[in-house]
Amino acid sequence: MNEKNKKVCAVVVTYNRKELLCRNIKSLLKQTYPVDILIYDNASTDGTEDELNNGGYLAMPNIIYVKGKYNGGGATGFSNGEKLAYDKGYDYVWLMDDDGFCVNDYTLENLMLVQSKLDNAIVNSYVMGNIKDKEPTFDLGPYKTYGEILNNSVDGIVTGYGNPYNGTLVPRECFEAVGFTDRRFFIYGDETDFYYRTIAAGYTWMTSLESEYYHPINRSVFLERSFLGLKIDVKDQPVWKHYLENRNGTYIKKKYLGIHVGLRHIVRILLTSILSKDKRAKRIYYGLLGLYDGNKEYFDRQIMFNA
Structure with a gap:
């Protein structure tokens, strides 16, 4: 297979991170393999469009800027960006x-x-969160350290695992087989759902250690709590995010992973709700509501975005 003439479009989803977005764009413009850049802006309110215009990016022929009419979350951004890149005929979409x-x-x-x-x-x-030490930002399947990842690679490739959507190269044929990102997720789990759909369609995920991409490790969002002598990490996040994470996680675990994983998920929902630092009753209620909605595959509840 000759890839030299294949057209690649990097789809970058953004919302109110204009400085970080520009940093990413600069790294993409320096790539030795030619790449077009499609920026999908989820209706940013921080002057992202002006920042891009002032930086001269919007005048560049290989940059496409699309601003959504509303913030549909990362799931909508990726879904729309993928479809736009696909419709423009690109051979690969780099998410x-x-x-x-x-x-x-x-x-x-x-x-x-x-x-x-x-x-x-x-x-x-x-995907690394510490460039000097090559510390992974996320676990790569069962591997949690760079040493484990390296030891389980062959010729610089780890087979069977990847970290979507952080430097993920998707062939256009894959979208024909499985469709685009499911925008119903809003945030949390949309990339995991896409991962399982591609696996079911016969695609193999691989990670190239020679292709290095940075994504920050977000340690600040976790709080350490104790329960029966065990230390448990609890996310410090708004209640509506707590709901979405539990709804989407329940849907995914029910659909792809089986009842034994689902039962552990229920226990985790209860523990993380009970051990929250504030709004405990509300978190328990909406955690269970997320469990119910995810089990029923119900994605239309809007009240949570005010919680």
Whole structure:
């Protein structure tokens, strides 16, 4: 398979992170493999469009800027961005958030080198939160440290795992097979749902350690709580996010992972709600409501965004 002439579009979803977005764009413009950039703006209110215009980005022929009429969350941003890139005929869509960036000029070229040897594969950059030590931002399947990841790689590739949507290279044929990101998720779990749909369609996920991508590790959102002598990390987040995480997580676990995982998920919902630092009763209620809605595959509840 010859990938040299394949057209790639980086889809970057953004909302009120204009400085971080520009940092990402600068890293994309330096890539040795040619890439167009489609910025999907979820109706930012921080002057993102003016920032891009003042920086000269909107005048560049390889940058496409689309501003949504409302904030539909990351799920809508990726869904719309994927479809736009697909309709424009790109061979690959490279998915990423606004707060990440390519560690060097060869991030995409190294991805394409791996992709050129494969069929029915989705290749992910190696996502790190500490560039010097190559500390992973997220677990890569069962592997939690760079040492574990490296030891379980072959020729710089870890097979079977990836970190969507952080430097994720998706062939256009994959969208034909599974569709686009499910915008109903709003935030949380949309990338996991897409991952399982691609697996069911016969795609193999791989991570290239030679393709380095940065995404920050968000340690500040977790609070450590104790329960029966056990230390448990509880997310410090608004109640509406607590609801969405539980609704979407319940849906995914029921649909893809089976009842035993679902039961553990129920216990986790209860514990993280009970151990919250504030609004405990409301968190318990909406945690259980998320469990109910996810089990019923009900995505239309709007009240939570005011909670």
